[in-house]
Amino acid sequence: MNWRERRYSSELSLKDVGQTIEMSGWVDTIRDHGQVLFIHLRDKQGVVQMVFDPNVDAECAKQGAALHSEYAITVKGEVKERADEAKNPNLPTGDIELQISEVTVHSTSKTVPFMITEKSQVDEESAEFNVDEDIRLTYRYLDLRRISMQKNLLRRHEIVQSIRSILNEKSFIDVETPILTKSTPEGARDYLVPSRVHEHKFYALPQSPQLFKQLLMISGMDRYYQITRCFRDEDLRPNRQPEFTQLDLEASFIDESFVYELLETIMIRLFKEQRNVDLSSGFPQITYADCLDQYGNDRPDLRFDMTLVNVTEACNGVSYKIFQSIIDNGGLIKGINLKGKSSELSKSYLQEEIAKKTAAKIGVRGISWMRIEDGKLQSNIVQFFSEEQQANLIKQMNGENGDVLFFIADTNHGTVNDALGRLRLILGEQHGLINKDDVKPCWVIDFPLFEKKEGRLHSLHHPFTQPKGDISKMTDDEISSVNARAYDLVINGEEVGGGSIRIHDSSEQKKIFELLGLSADDIEQKFGFFVNALQYGTPPHGGLAIGIDRLVCILTQNASIREVIAFPKNRVAACPLTQAPDYVSADQLEELSIKQTALKEVEA
């Protein structure tokens, strides 16, 4: 083994025929063609066919026969052109093979718990890798040998490097902020770290570097970024990780347009490099209100239309009691139009699948549907609509023959938007309205600064977001409905990141804390150092954070973030490979001056 001589499969082609080369890697598939043995050697992201022919080298063929799957080996051999009929156009190295003259086995392998087959490597698209995820994670070191996983990590690396290179070029400085720090006010639970030296005190792991990046702006750092780990002790959700990676950035003396242009530059480059998709700058900007109104949520999937239409007025006066009663109680009725699909949808699909099952899934009592045929509505409830009402509804819904309309009605307007927004996505998915290769980004803007829960104001983003307008001149009512200088970047219905222009005035910041119901003591205890810092010449500043795991998923078209993280936790925030978290010794706890309380429940 001589690393200077080593060649990789990705480098080899017909131009190398006749050369004797050295390669290192793993034994992949083994095929025994009578006497001659064909073995694939797998290295970084590729395979090469090795030939062991006893008629050429009997000794070496014997060594070849002793090889088994996943042995780590180094070989020497001559690059040969394959016979025409043996060429494999599906394999990058399919024109050549290696006539092996020397084999070194560095280490053998036990039988692997699942196959790391060439098939899944050469043709990722078709090959489903359907091994149980906990098994995959227990043997992650084998799972990562699969070429698709190798490529995922390589592409993640490339994506992060591209982001860095753009930011470096634009004079952003990568500054590291603490991991052992104080609780951050992001709303989720903090992971705590007991301090041994400072008895009974705890560090907290950061949910984001929010306060530190704002302090860096106060420090005059001008343009900061960091690709950093963040931590949230959330209740378990399938596509969440207790730790995740965030691109965090902030700049001073800027406004929203700076952030939009910067992020668009990054996204245009990444989607070109990773998916060969050409995006144009000037991503659409949609207000939060319009998002809710047209898409039912603040993460609009713009890959297809079928926007939500308010038909409350159009339905007023119909003799359908459910609708009328909802209207009379101040409710909302909205519809979507699944264009031209009527002939494909059976009555039982509409009545059972959608109106009952899907309705239950999206949390509403029912979904009304109507086909449009011969310029008229057809459904189990059209008898409650006059001809004029029907014509009006068709017009409102921009209906044509062959369309199917779906309606949701509820006294709770939020329920209508949320449910119909989900129905839109389900129908879009089920009926092929979504082109998976499309990329449709947008900025969601004009978020409210606050949301009201149980009569109290809460920050929709976080309490450092600047209100739109001077709240010192507003009434409390005006303030409670003021918009924020916040923005989210949404791509294909997924929130990729978000940020805001921040408050740079300490009295405004204090006022916001007061509106959120924090006492003077709370403010001092939690944010005193920060409010103090704001009083020393804080520049106007703003920024954003992007979830790298999710962004990589979108760029690589993986469904789960666990496919783009080397060693993810499983669905219950544990690592099947290392068995973390784990019990620790009584000594360790004693050193930390803590002890365990009785178990809250019997462990499974």
Next chain:
Amino acid sequence: MNWRERRYSSELSLKDVGQTIEMSGWVDTIRDHGQVLFIHLRDKQGVVQMVFDPNVDAECAKQGAALHSEYAITVKGEVKERADEAKNPNLPTGDIELQISEVTVHSTSKTVPFMITEKSQVDEESAEFNVDEDIRLTYRYLDLRRISMQKNLLRRHEIVQSIRSILNEKSFIDVETPILTKSTPEGARDYLVPSRVHEHKFYALPQSPQLFKQLLMISGMDRYYQITRCFRDEDLRPNRQPEFTQLDLEASFIDESFVYELLETIMIRLFKEQRNVDLSSGFPQITYADCLDQYGNDRPDLRFDMTLVNVTEACNGVSYKIFQSIIDNGGLIKGINLKGKSSELSKSYLQEEIAKKTAAKIGVRGISWMRIEDGKLQSNIVQFFSEEQQANLIKQMNGENGDVLFFIADTNHGTVNDALGRLRLILGEQHGLINKDDVKPCWVIDFPLFEKKEGRLHSLHHPFTQPKGDISKMTDDEISSVNARAYDLVINGEEVGGGSIRIHDSSEQKKIFELLGLSADDIEQKFGFFVNALQYGTPPHGGLAIGIDRLVCILTQNASIREVIAFPKNRVAACPLTQAPDYVSADQLEELSIKQTALKEVEA
């Protein structure tokens, strides 16, 4: 304020004269010359002089008069050439000034707790910044406004980017490994993180990604790197941080020469870029044994000679009882030669300062000294040495007239080496033998695999280091003194990093664990998953880790790592700015199923 129009001080020069430009930054020094006001505007890493002249613009001059230190402002003004006598060659923008026509104050500033003066910015070398460190850290956002601190963070950014760019070029892939993980076996204490979901279990923060990077090699990742945070809950030491940043890398199918060449490439580039020092590849390689023998420790400072000389033989037979008794008891006597300094050193310096005070500091009872004059030794003990013995000693010590020799004798050989090694550094420092601009790197190699403490074997590096040679064929005695395939990179007497070629054979790994006294249960519980992983075709692999904080210190010639970390902890592992670590609520502890035990001691 329009970010598109903004200019930075670093861009401005005579070529801009006549242009009206916009700048943003902070009010720095203010000088009132009669009616005309000269104010420095400070932005990223520089200042520009603003002129407010009431004869030019009375209204604006009034606004200028209302400015105070550290206000955050945006100004418009015309770039003017300064009068010749007003030009300041010490300032990059010293040829020009801005005739201000418009001022916007974004935010005012309270009086700062310490001055952020131009002086300390323009002339870093001479200006001592002697503010108490805890004050600096409490107001870190102001401390970081100093141009020297801005430059430190910028240079850290540049250093890390250069490292990344070399590694990316060489096909290393940046892979993130978990922060919430299992205890790592690095010898120090782990920081623990209680799991709320898995009651009574704990994550540990990694002391290094050692096992994960080895798993990545087993995964076939081939070349991995990461610039990542590591954590050690150590007892307090002045130049340590509970969290630190490490360049961690690993490669497969390689040997030591691969690591040496790679790291030398990195160091050559960094020292050229950051200090304009030309290093040559092929750093000297010094064995651990030679290091101890010649420098008294394994971190040789090669910027000066004065190596340790063993004179035990040469002293055998002298009538000086202390020496003879030490020799008779198997002890060691070694000396160093401070060349040509005799005339500069008073007897009281030798007798009081060195032989007593310094001896106490370096942990020995005494230091013997001898001047060489007229070819003979002079000291308070030469009477115990015959002429022949003196001549022999002078020869051994390569002595000449005007030299001063220092000797340390002890029955404990380690004490002699350690103490004389320190004395060498102290004398080198005190007598100007060290050129602070010199850069002398070396590799320390051939470390023993084990050290013996209290009759038990301990890994000198860590238990994954490969022994030199096949231990399955060695006796236990041979094994206990076998060398390791480990290496440290040492620059100017500081250990910058270290690594090794790792064990890739699971039975060898098990054997090492057994030699370290781990029971089969221990091995299974702590490392079972790893020993198992080794059995699936592990490639030969190795790597290294570099402490980024310290490396940046050396490259930027800062004495303390706290000067190159944005938000460091202080000497007691706390953050004076955020007050981390801090008390948490009883609710938080209850959720984590832990409670505090009684305090171990009364808190200060």
